[in-house]
Amino acid sequence: MKEQTFKSGFIAIIGRPNVGKSTLLNRFVGQKIAIMSDKAQTTRNRIQGVYTDETAQIVFIDTPGIHKPKHALGDFMLKTTYSALQGVDGVLVVVNASEPIGPGDRLVIERAASTKVPVFLLINKIDLVSHEDLLPIIESYRQEYDFDEIYPISATEGDNVPELLEGIKGILQEGPKYYPADQVMDHPxxxxxxxxxxxxxxxxxxxxxxxxxxxxxxxxxxxxxxxxxxxxxxxxxxxxxxxxxxxxxxxxxxxxxxxxxxxxxxxxxxxxxxxxxxxxxxxxxxxxxxxxxxxxxxxxx
CATH class of the missing domain: 3.30.300.20 (K homology (KH) domain)
Known part of the structure; x- marks a missing residue:
């Protein structure tokens, strides 16, 4: 029987402010490493969270929300987000199911499309909308861009997150463990x-x-x-x-x-x-x- 190959890679999580990126990162790694707040632009630095199981290691890069900068700190946050898209193996675009598509979402999608790697759309906060509303929401995003995969999820409740992880593993190549198996973040x-x-x-x-x-x-x-x-x-x-x-x-x-x-x-x-x-x-x-x-x-x- 052929031995299963170990896969690894880097996945960027991007989206406009306050769509649940940090909550999702914490969900992936199984504990709290990124701060969560309902205020926009909570995440200032690029935070790497590490998910490891027997078959794969996924290094997730959580980024500040894409927004129009108003000061030097805002410029730094935006540069941090764009630099996170360099050299990744895939991009997760996170949007809020309970809000209509806006200019901010379109800017995020445009940035993700320029990366030339698989782009997954994550329609987050599905716990806030009815099942009947979900299909039209998915369809509205299909009109915007030809995503490689679309996952309706709830980062808070964990809905469809295991399926999403399997989907991410599907786009990764064979690779090494970049971090020890018990390490969940790269920041001190x-x-x-x-x-x-x-x-x-x-x-x-x-x-x-x-x-x-x-x-x-x-x-x-x-x-x-x-x-x-x-x-x-x-x-x-x-x-x-x-x-x-x-x-x-x-x-x-x-x-x-x-x-x-x-x-x-x-x-x-x-x-x-x-x-x-x-x-x-x-x-x-x-x-x-x-x-x-x-x-x-x-x-x-």
């Missing part, structure tokens, strides 16, 4: 810890703190009590935003810390002591040097 823990803290800020402050917030992990080491001690700085653009994040009697920053610590402990499988500070850096999103200091380095992508 510092990066993911900072992202978890930023997620809680977006979750708890809603519209009050937009994307003018960054998190820098200063230190991460085990203390004499055996806990992992993490010191992190939350960077905002205005003094008023600092007040919002700290909150009355420090209640908001305490809540941010509690929620973030829960996710970090789950990630590290260890007890964590989290110390948060807030610092104002005026217009940091416009300054290339500050973007570099905060980890947004174009050369890394």
């Amino acid at each position: 823990e510092y990066f993911v810890v900072a992202e978890f803290i930023r997620e809680k800020i977006l979750l708890l402050t809603r519209e009050e703190i937009p994307h003018s917030v960054a998190v820098q992990v200063e230190r991460m080491q085990r203390n004499e009590d055996g806990k992992i001690e993490i010191q992190a700085t939350i960077i905002v653009e205005r003094k008023s935003q600092k007040g919002i994040i700290i909150g009355a009697q420090g209640k908001m920053i305490k809540k941010i810390g509690q929620l973030a610590r829960r996710d970090i402990e789950h990630l590290l499988d260890d007890k964590v002591y989290l110390d948060l500070w807030v610092k104002v850096q005026n217009n940091w999103r416009e300054r290339q040097s500050q973007l570099m200091d905060l980890g947004y380095r174009p050369d890394d992508y």
Whole structure:
């Protein structure tokens, strides 16, 4: 009997902001590595998630949503997305089933079409629409582009995700394991810890703190009590935003810390002591040097 060959490859996940790309990445790898928020442009850096089973290793590249940039950070996010499409073996275009096709979706499809690799359309959030509405939605996207495959999915519920994984394996070539079988991401823990803290800020402050917030992990080491001690700085653009994040009697920053610590402990499988500070850096999103200091380095992508 012929031995089954092991396959591997790189798959980019693209789509306009807030269509569920990060939720899908977390679903693929079986745990939370990308932050999830209902605010647009949550993902800033290109995050690689790794799925491995007995037959294949798929390296998924989650990207910031494709949008019109308004500042230096926005430019960086867009360049990151476009660079993710270079050298991949396939592209997953994610759209929202509960919203009609818009100019943003068409731009994403156009970008994916230029890659000359298989392009799968994932119609996400099918749990939000009725079965009768699904066929017309699929048909409307068929008119836009001749996709290699179309999968209606729910990243939240996991509907059709196993079938999608099998479909992806079908387009991969024989290849090596790029990462150890138990590794699910390529970013260091510092990066993911900072992202978890930023997620809680977006979750708890809603519209009050937009994307003018960054998190820098200063230190991460085990203390004499055996806990992992993490010191992190939350960077905002205005003094008023600092007040919002700290909150009355420090209640908001305490809540941010509690929620973030829960996710970090789950990630590290260890007890964590989290110390948060807030610092104002005026217009940091416009300054290339500050973007570099905060980890947004174009050369890394």
